[in-house]
Amino acid sequence: DAGITQSPRHKVTETGTPVTLRCHQTENHRYMYWYRQDPGHGLRLIHYSYGVKDTDKGEVSDGYSVSRSKTEDFLLTLESATSSQTSVYFCAISEAGGVNSPLHFGNGTRLTVT
Amino acid sequence: TQLLEQSPQFLSIQEGENLTVYCNSSSVFSSLQWYRQEPGEGPVLLVTVVTGGEVKKLKRLTFQFGDARKDSSLHITAAQPGDTGLYLCAGLPQGRQGAQKLVFGQGTRLTINP
Numbered sequence: 001d002a003g004i005t006q007s008p009r010h011k012v013t014e015t016g017t018p019v020t021l022r023c024h025q026t027e028n029h030r031y032m033y034w035y036r037q038d039p040g041h042g043l044r045l046i047h048y049s050y051g052v053k054d055t056d057k058g059e060v061s062d063g064y065s066v067s068r069s070k071t072e073d074f075l076l077t078l079e080s081a082t083s084s085q086t087s088v089y090f091c092a093i094s095e096a097g098g099v100n101s102p103l104h105f106g107n108g109t110r111l112t113v114t
Numbered sequence: 115t116q117l118l119e120q121s122p123q124f125l126s127i128q129e130g131e132n133l134t135v136y137c138n139s140s141s142v143f144s145s146l147q148w149y150r151q152e153p154g155e156g157p158v159l160l161v162t163v164v165t166g167g168e169v170k171k172l173k174r175l176t177f178q179f180g181d182a183r184k185d186s187s188l189h190i191t192a193a194q195p196g197d198t199g200l201y202l203c204a205g206l207p208q209g210r211q212g213a214q215k216l217v218f219g220q221g222t223r224l225t226i227n228p
Contacts (some may be wrong), residue, residue: 004156031213042120042202042218043157050213058215090156094214097166099145099206103154103214 003027004106006091012112019078021109023091025071031094032074034058034066036087043090049074051096066073081113117141118205127193130225133187135222144206146179146186147216147228151200156185183208193226199222 003026013019023032031050035043035058045058047066055066063085065077068069078085092103119138125135137154138144145164161170165184171178174197176189190197200223204216218225 028163033214035218040220041122042118043204043216044218046214048215055142056213066144074144099162101148101214102159103161104188104215105158109156 004091004093004104006089006106006109008109009107010110012114014114015082016080019081019091019111019113021076021091021111023074023076023106024044025074025093027093027095027104029093029095029104030071031048031097031101032068033092033094034064034074034076035090035092035105036060036085037090038087046076046089078111079109083113085111086113087111088089118217118219120203120222123220123221124223126225126227129194130192131137133190133193133224135201135203135224136185137187137205137219138185140184140193140203141205142208143217144208145182146183147204147206148186148188149176149202149204150222151202157200157202190224193224195226195228198224198226 005024007022033048034046044060049055049068089107091106094101147162148160151157161177166181166183168179174191202221203219
C-alpha cells in the first residue's frame with residue numbers, strides 16, 4: 001500500500017469554525033490531490049498540487065484552501081466550515097502526470113459540520 | 115464540466131451470476147480507469163484503458179474502452195461475494211496534461227449474495 005496517512009480520520013465541528021485536514025505521504029510523489037466524496041456525486045476534485053508551493057484549483061474549490069510547504073504534506077483548510085462541506089475527504093498521490101501514473105488514495109477523513 | 119454517467123448505481127445479485135456496469139459520457143477521454151472501494155477505505159485502482167476498443171481482463175473481470183473513447187464497461191463473470199464493493203469509473207479528459215485531474219462517475223454499489 002502506498003504510504004499515505006490522513007488525519008484526523010473523523011472530525012465533528014460546528015458551522016463557522018476553521019478546520020484543517022492533513023495528508024502525509026512517504027512516497028516522495030510529486031502530485032497530491034484532495035477529493036471529496038458524496039453520495040450520488042462520486043469523487044470531485046477540490047485542489048491539487050504539482051510541487052512544493054505549487055497548487056491549483058479543482059472543480060469544487062470554493063470555500064477551501066490548500067498549502068504544500070513540504071513534498072510530503074498537503075493541507076486542506078476550510079476557513080469557515082458550512083454544513084454543505086460535510087463529506088468524506090480523500091487525499092491521493094501520483095508519481096507523475098499522465099495516464100501511466102495512477103492515483104493512490106488514503107483512507108479518508110469523515111468530516112461532519114453541525 | 116465533463117460528466118461520466120455510471121449505471122446502475124445499485125446492483126444486488128446472487129453468487130454465480132454475471133453482471134455488467136456501464137460508464138458513459140458525451141466527452142472524449144484520454145484514458146479511463148476503474149477503481150474498487152471498500153467501506154472505510156480509499157479507492158484502489160483495478161485497471162487503466164487507454165486505446166479506443168481496448169479490452170483488458172483481470173481474472174473474472176473484463177474491462178472495455180469504447181471505440182470513440184467516450185464510454186467503458188466492466189463485466190464480471192460468475193460473481194462471488196468477495197466482489198462486493200463500490201466500483202468507480204474515472205476518466206482523464208482529453209487534452210489535459212500534467213496532473214491526473216480525473217472526472218469520476220457516481221459509482222456502482224455492488225452486492226453479491228451467497
